[in-house]
Amino acid sequence: MEEAGLPPGVLNYLSGGEAEVGEYLVEHPKTRFISFTGSRAVGCRIYERAAIVQSGQKWLKRVIAEMGGKDAIIVDKDADLELAAQSIVVSAFGFSGQKCSACSRVIVLEDVYEQVLNRVVELTKQLIVGDPEKPSTFMGPVIDETAYNKVMHYIDIGKQEGKLMTGGEGDSSKGFFIQPTVFANVDPNARIMQEEIFGPVVAFTKAKDFDHALDIANNTEYGLTGAVISRNRSNLEKAREEFHVGNLYFNRGCTGAIVGYQPFGGFNMSGTDSKAGGPDYLLLHMQAKTVSEAF
């Protein structure tokens, strides 16, 4: 950044604990702007703390919060089912599901539900989990023990809430490895359909028609990414209007936004409606001033 012209000392990297560093910076009267990426819980905490005007503070702090997701892929009855299955597997299990954009809910029209589910299970069983340095590995471990315990806890909940189709096992003896896990026949209001897991776990539910599928997809506090796999143009147009997410994809998975091409950021509890990687983002970090001179 200095090579690009930024004066020394403007950009600083500071590591440390959440309370010691995070809370201190958020609450400091001289902090002016906070750009945060992380969970809903921490984002809400920052938003709340930043709103309090501290002694000596002479501005209102501005906050951008990019938070979590509970992202859904809808599969229509006339979809390319192989494309659907491939898109689901990549979106659910890439980076071990540790993406805010990861697919954690699959909503399939009842006409093709069994076919899509069976193919996803088949593809999931072929994934290689292991050493991420090996090119043949598809999925490495989750990030740490806390993440491992959290995801395994959700897998236990999933075993009560749905039918375990594949996966469901973890091994923390040498790294924190979790098998890619698929649950079927899950109620849209179940915890694994509502709460962000941030791990390799995906839940399937059945919709009776496309409107029902959209209702289920929108039945979440989040609104980050979503995808529709369909050959039906009028259903795609309906989703364009009614599927309430910041990043909506048609006939592809719901991860992998490209900077400059698919500006990224969600609605509702997924964030503050900003679009990282898009032309408007920089303006959010600036202060506009209007100067008028009369002659």
Ligand SMILES: NC(=O)c1ccc[n+]([C@@H]2O[C@H](COP(=O)([O-])OP(=O)(O)OC[C@H]3O[C@@H](n4cnc5c(N)ncnc54)[C@H](O)[C@@H]3O)[C@@H](O)[C@H]2O)c1
């Ligand atoms: N919307 C997006 O663009 C996006 C992108 C990536 C990840 N995420 C989300 O991030 C989450 C996973 O990341 P994580 O586990 O690092 O999230 P996290 O919220 O646990 O932590 C994020 C950061 O906040 C810091 N932090 C924690 N408490 C704080 C506090 N009280 N005050 C200030 N800072 C504090 C942490 O030290 C960490 O650096 C998921 O929810 C995921 O969906 C969102």
Ligand SMILES: N[C@@H](CCC=O)C(=O)O
């Ligand atoms: N922008 C990334 C997600 C970032 C968060 O994990 C994507 O589109 O997959």
